[in-house]
Amino acid sequence: MNTKTTHVPTRLPIATTAGDFIARYTAHGLAGLDFPSGAAPPSHDPTGPLPLALRHWHDLTTRAVTAALAGRTPAQLPPLDLTHGTAFQQSVWRELQTIAAGQTRSYAQVAAALGRPTATRAVGSACGANPVPLLIPCHRVLAAAGGLGGFTGGLEWKRRLLETEGVLPPAHGSPRRDA
DNA sequence: TCCAATATTATGC
DNA sequence: GCATAATATTGGA
Numbered sequence: 001m002n003t004k005t006t007h008v009p010t011r012l013p014i015a016t017t018a019g020d021f022i023a024r025y026t027a028h029g030l031a032g033l034d035f036p037s038g039a040a041p042p043s044h045d046p047t048g049p050l051p052l053a054l055r056h057w058h059d060l061t062t063r064a065v066t067a068a069l070a071g072r073t074p075a076q077l078p079p080l081d082l083t084h085g086t087a088f089q090q091s092v093w094r095e096l097q098t099i100a101a102g103q104t105r106s107y108a109q110v111a112a113a114l115g116r117p118t119a120t121r122a123v124g125s126a127c128g129a130n131p132v133p134l135l136i137p138c139h140r141v142l143a144a145a146g147g148l149g150g151f152t153g154g155l156e157w158k159r160r161l162l163e164t165e166g167v168l169p170p171a172h173g174s175p176r177r178d179a
Numbered sequence: 180t181c182c183a184a185t186a187t188t189a190t191g192c
Numbered sequence: 193g194c195a196t197a198a199t200a201t202t203g204g205a
Contacts, residue, residue: 086201088201088202089202106187107188108187111187118188118198118199118200120200122185122187122200123186124185124186124187125184125185125186125200126186126202141186144187148186149186150186151186155186158186
């Protein structure tokens, strides 16, 4: 790639009922989305007014995140900058975006859709590398055995999102992975 | 180039 | 139900 270009993405906060999400933007679009850590607020240097395009992206992102938290599918998503991932990861993320709200798929199912039915573990790894949670419904991917699997940044979020969408399997009894 | 880790899955006891 | 082996991709030494 190019040399060490100080490509620091613009960080903007997204106020939600669950806290302030942190959206990271690059020149190509939304490059990352972080859960409310409750740590230091994203002090974006107000060296000047935000670019119009960036403001538009942030508006779309805010709506998308709000919709996702409400268990709904975002009507429109901002341009995503997924160049940070490999070709395989991008394929996985693209496949995840085809999963509608209220529906879940197993890691094996996603792997099979990619033409690599034996790459179940790789899919899980790619999901963990997902820079844009919520918008890319990585939380809708469950283990084939009915388990939640894992979730980078906090498994409680995954549980909360699934519960909101009404697809959270019962903690006792047999989880019906039947859509 | 090789080693180890990972948000899994299937099989055996 | 628990433990072990197998398989694919990635990042670092």
